[in-house]
Amino acid sequence: xxxxxxxxxxxxxxxxxxxxxxxxxxxxxxxxxxxxxxxxxxxxxxxxxxxxxxxxxxxxxxxxxxxxxxxxxxxxxxxxxxxxxxxxxxxxxxxxxxxxxxxxxxxxxxxxxxxxxxxxxxxxxxxxxxxxxxxxxxxxxxxxxxxxxxxxxxxxxxxxxxxxxxxxxxxxxxxxxxxxxxxxxxxxxxxxxxxxxxxxxxxxxxxxxxxxxxxxxxxxxxxxxxxxxxxxxxxxxxxxxxxxxxxxxxxxxxxxxxxxxxxxxxxxxxxxxxxxxxxxxxxxxxxxxxxxxxxxxxxxxxxxxx
Numbered sequence: 001x002x003x004x005x006x007x008x009x010x011x012x013x014x015x016x017x018x019x020x021x022x023x024x025x026x027x028x029x030x031x032x033x034x035x036x037x038x039x040x041x042x043x044x045x046x047x048x049x050x051x052x053x054x055x056x057x058x059x060x061x062x063x064x065x066x067x068x069x070x071x072x073x074x075x076x077x078x079x080x081x082x083x084x085x086x087x088x089x090x091x092x093x094x095x096x097x098x099x100x101x102x103x104x105x106x107x108x109x110x111x112x113x114x115x116x117x118x119x120x121x122x123x124x125x126x127x128x129x130x131x132x133x134x135x136x137x138x139x140x141x142x143x144x145x146x147x148x149x150x151x152x153x154x155x156x157x158x159x160x161x162x163x164x165x166x167x168x169x170x171x172x173x174x175x176x177x178x179x180x181x182x183x184x185x186x187x188x189x190x191x192x193x194x195x196x197x198x199x200x201x202x203x204x205x206x207x208x209x210x211x212x213x214x215x216x217x218x219x220x221x222x223x224x225x226x227x228x229x230x231x232x233x234x235x236x237x238x239x240x241x242x243x244x245x246x247x248x249x250x251x252x253x254x255x256x257x258x259x260x261x262x263x264x265x266x267x268x269x270x271x272x273x274x275x276x277x278x279x280x281x282x283x284x285x286x287x288x289x290x291x292x293x294x295x296x297x298x299x300x301x302x303x304x305x306x
Contacts, residue, residue, distance in 0.1 A: 003262075004261075007033060008260065010032065010035070011032045013139055013140060015178050015182075016143070017032055019177070019178060020032065021255075021259050022177065024266060024267040024269075025267065026280065026283075027270070027274055027276050028264065031276070036276065038275030039088075039275050039276070039277070040088065040090065040091035041089070041090050042091055042275075043090050043091070043099060043100075043103065044163075046075055046090065047103045047107065047163060049078045050071050050074035050077075050078060050107065051111070051163050052146065053078075054067065054070045054071050054074055054111055055147075056128050056129045058111070058114070060125075060128065067107065068107075071104055071108065072104060075100070075103070109215065109216055109217060110215045113214075113215025113234075119235070122152055123152075123157075125148070126148045126150055126156070127148040127193065127200075128147050128148075129144055129145075129147070130148075130191045131143070131144050132144065132182075132186075132190065132191045133185075133189055133190050134184060134189025135189070137253045139256060143181065145182050146182075147210075148202070155206070156202055156204050156205050157205060157206050157207070158179075158182055158183055158186055158204040158206070158208065159209075159210045160178060160182060160208070160210065161210045162211050163212045165213060167214070167232070168236060170236055170238075173237075174238055176209070179207050179238075180240065180245070180248040181252075183240045184249070186204060188245075208235055208236060209235075210236075211234045211236060212234065214230060214231050214232045214234035215231070215234060216230065217229070217230060218231060266280060
């Protein structure tokens with residue numbers, strides 16, 4: 001059994017690490033404690049990363065980019081050049097060229113919608129894709145904040161971009177651990193800007209999930225909307241008070257008590273998209289073999305087996 005200090009020595013407390021634990025504690029063990037390499041990467045994850053990269057460039061370099069060209073360049077980087085991941089194959093269900101064309105078409109549609117959304121054009125991005133670090137109860141958490149923006153009316157909003165197909169439910173925002181961590185870090189932590197760590201000490205007027213797929217265009221008229229319209233408002237807003245952040249701190253420390261115990265159980269809700277299925281299945285096989293071996297040993301002792 002590993003002790004708490006041994007587990008802490010192996011893992012890095014990033015937002016992605018905790019998200020992995022919340023998705024499946026056994027997958028968290030495989031990836032972050034055992035340091036096993038995933039069998040594959042899903043192209044949808046690369047799609048999201050490439051969208052983030054182009055949005056960043058849009059705010060930094062100007063609104064009139066060649067979306068298709070910039071997206072393809074970014075996707076290529078995450079597929080073939082990203083350090084630490086480029087050697088892991090991408091799982092394409094069918095023909096790579098055809099699937100990439102579909103992703104590119106979807107990206108151009110989303111990025112065009114993002115570009116034309118007046119809130120995006122009128123806001124000033126104070127921080128974009130910025131690394132952060134923050135201490136919570138003596139533990140150092142790190143990660144990257146997608147964006148912090150200031151509107152003409154002076155309000156400051158924190159944004160977490162989401163490119164998943166499922167629109168987040170508004171009720172989930174209050175308990176979204178990653179969004180709460182970003183908000184906590186912006187208020188109590190440090191952000192890296194141009195190689196320097198600065199302490200913004202900003203309590204955002206709202207902490208938002210920006211649902212990128214809301215910019216997709218409806219292909220036909222349904223009860224949800226007309227053909228040719230976007231799928232909805234991309235901005236899902238919630239307000240985090242100092243009391244909320246204190247509550248988040250307590251919840252995080254309670255979560256760590258569970259994370260840092262050496263018992264990790266599977267969560268079958270994520271099996272379809274998990275890249276550690278082979279290890280998980282072999283674990284079941286090895287347990288079965290072990291039990292069989294013990295049974296055979298006992299039978300031999302009783303002279304009931306050869």
